[in-house]
Amino acid sequence: MQTVVKLLFFFLLVLAVGYGFSWIADRPGDLWLEWQGQRYQTDLIVAITALVALIVVTMVAWWLLRSLWTSPHAMKRYFRARKRDRGYQALSTGLIAAGAGNAVLARRMSSRARSLIRADQEPLIMVLDAQAALIEGRHDEARQLFQRMADDPETRELGLRGLYVEATRLGAHEAARQYAETAAEHAPYLPWAAKATLEHRSRAGHFDDAVRLLDQQRIANVLDRHEADRLKAVLLTAKAESQLEADPSGARDTAMKAIKLAKDLVPASIVAARAYQREDNLRKAAHILEQAWRQQPHPEVAQLYMRLRSGDSAVDRLKKADKLEALKPNNYYSLLSVAEAALDAGEFSKARQKAEAAARMASRERVYLLLADIEEADTGDQGRVRHWMAHALKAPRDECWIADGQVSDKWMPISPVSGKIDAFEWKMPFGQLEGPVEEGAASPGETAVAALPPVTPSLTPVATSGTTRPAELHQPAEALNGTSTVEPSAPARAKPSVDITPAALTAAAPSSPAPATTTDDKIVEPFFGRPPDDPGVKDPNLQDLEPKTRLKLF
Template sequence: MIRLVLFLLLLVAITFGVSWLADRPGEVTVVWEGVAYGTTVPVALAVIAVVAGLILILWRILSLLVRSPKIIAAFSRRRRREKGWNAVTRGLLAVGIGDNAAVRQARHDAARLLPHEPLTHLLTAQAAQLDGKHEVAVAAFRAMVDKPETRLLGLRGLHMEARKAGDKAAAYAIAEEAASAAPTLGWAADAVIEARCAAGDYAGARGVLERQMALKGIDKAQYRRRKAVLLAAEAIALEHSDPLVAREKAVEAVRLAPTLVPAAACAGRLLGAAGELRKAAKVVETAFATNPHPELADVEAYLRPGDAAQDRLKRIRTLVNRAPSHRESAIALSRAAIDAQEFRQARLVLEPLLAEPSQRVCLLMAELEAAEHADIGKAREWTARAVRAHRDPAWIADGVVSDAWAAVSPVSGKLDAFVWEVPPGVSATPILEHEAERVKAAIAAVRASEEAKALETKASEAKAQEAALAAAVAEASARSGAQVDIFVPAPSPEPVAEKAQEPAVVAAPPAPSTPAPTKPAPAPVSPEPAPVPATAANGKGKPSRPAPIVALPPLPDDPGPDGETPDEPETPGKKRRLMGL
């Protein structure tokens, strides 16, 4: 708009000047070699303007002819540069889509047209990476390090190549160099922090994080989260060696990130061990309200060592009120109820979860059946269902399932990589193995109880048999008025329950005072090689084992040693039946 106004003003000025000259026509006379040339002023001005224009055009032409070699060279360079940039663009696009052939052709054209451009070195390195040529890529990145404008880009490339080759020491050194040159560089600071965490130097990792935050290289929320992770990892590492320092760091981590489960669990354990139960419970309950986790439930249950199962159940009830509708709350409450032998409550809590039970729910039901009803069959049935049930969450990082949380990933070394979720393609998790051990213990307890009851039953049966035999001996002595001999076999290492099932050894009672028949009385028969006689009827002798075997009184159809059956004559070689046996 301003240009249009200026143009109009100039046009008005020219029009005004022409009009002014037309109103005042004058004459101009020029004498050239004695000849006078005369004309009007407007014509003279027009001639002067045309001559000046011709002179300018001629000068431009001459100048162009003089500078033509430079102009042609500059045009050639410009055309070459444009082709080179087009080749770099095509190469980078081909790298993005993974077209190796196009990348190689573009790299060749870019190296021919723009051999010293930084992006040409980058394209060469990326083409070498696609072709798997490690040495070529490293050489290209080193060439970029030598130039100030591409130094950081070259360091990043060398760092990636070192990590790909598995040279952690070289990768760490390159990251340190890049972090020193640019503390706000995210990848360099992260690499240094991860390397120091892998070496257990959590204090050094926090130093890098503090410097990054001081230079505004990271936002405040991310800084608080990462610092809490580092403090929690350090507290867990010092939990047993230096509890005081570990407690301070765990409490600070909870202050920075109250919902970080490992920090809350560690702080709860250490505060509980120090006797600060109320503060520990508050830390655990705050974290559980946002992230219900079985580790937090375990910490809450065992805040005070030595508490009874009912006390633990009471604390768990308070904890689950912070997240009453969550699945972990039901599982934690049912486990505490089983430990407290509140089986009805445990069954009521687990009942809503039985429509689609997870592996832990199935194992809890197996433990409940074994503990409440001593039903090993149903316990085994629920254990078998656990194999096909839905999986439970676990700590995973980069596809790796871990028994415990860690600050960095064991695969990529990334900080704060562990998440609590259901791992894909895993049949069982570490927490499931813990629940299976509880089921095994419950089944073992049932078996031990059954064996104890069986032993008690057998012992009571043995005592009853002993009393019956003693009564029989007393009755036989009272009837015959004679002494009854008891034959006790020698002791053997077999259990009492098995000895009670041995065949009885019997002996005929001695003859009364009446004269005996001419036929000698049969001798006592015993299967044992060395019977030991003992007297029990008169109370002067004691048997050599708790369950003595005594001789029974004569049966009605057996005359005993005093006579023979008149209808059955004596037959040589035929043995008389003793006591009906």
């Protein structure tokens, strides 16, 4: 753009000069000068041309004289600039080598830069020396260089940054805190200094100071509004947790401020609900938990919601679980909460229905363990219990609080590994993520429910003198007594007694390696003649019998 402007200005200047000469040529005239008795006369156009030529010759002569007069200084400046350029080239190569980890080349370029540039005039040489010292493992020399940079106002921020990194590496958290606070005091716009100071104050439990510093960072535009509100909500939640025991009302107010800043922060809702619970304001506590459940269903919210009133029975807790499911239907944690409450209330059919629905929705260790507990309490069928326990061993764990790869039983505002604020996330452990599910394929939960073995009734063989036909051997006790048959899926509460004789046993199991023998009216079963222990494996001797009239022999 500047070149175009210059060309346009030159064109206008030439145009003006040409127009001026043409105007004078159209108006001829004479110009005369009388000096010391002599009279000089010439045309006007000739006189003007001679005057312009004289001015140009004078300017050229002045430029030549000035160039000759200043040529020694110009030559000296030229060679000095060339030397400086070579020094900066060496400095640039050395910094690139230091970034790549080449300490030998960095040292050589540092020495060359020092010979070409004065070190007191270029602080980057000191930076290159410090980086080379760090690469070579000479941390004491690097700290000395960083300290020298910290004493210089021009390089103070860089020196404090280097000292902070070294103190953090050595685990000197107090020294690192001092360096960060010094940097934040001189330059509050530095993100690393503000963040480090904020983390140190939060780790020390000075949440009020941390919140004030966070507000200053937000005013200085170090953090955007959304990030600042989230971090402030986390700090307020941590403060509310610390004052919950001694000052429930203060914890309540602080937690409510956190909820306004971050409505999806589950720990803030839990702390606020506990504070209202301590004040016997159960209605407000339940309202807060319901709002949190609508935002994000969480098992801790469900557990606290169902046990707000200490005197509630298991049936009352089941009603509350049903209300949570109505607030968030078709949700894994909603179904799981109802199933657990139904198990405590003794409603096994409802518990099994909800738990199986949760298993179909998400295959997790917790839901399979719950199904095993339901089978143990309801039917007592060890085969079905082992079925769910086997799936629990292979299933991934449920979501939990994780920060920097560390799993925690409870939420914490600061990561114990890195000290980062708001590092804990509610998610599955990395090592137990589920694989991809093909389109149209059944989920692991659906496969587990479909493969569930039927309920196995318990039979106690009783030796009698009567004779039982083989067809009658496989009938339920009610069928032998002349009553209606029982479906095999119905849980067996009582142990029916069936009269079994050696002849019936021999006829019922013709493929057994050795027939059963009797001694003093006692049945002796062959070692290999018993059905398989696994309830999922069918007895080959009962393949051709009807499923509704089949009983397993023990």
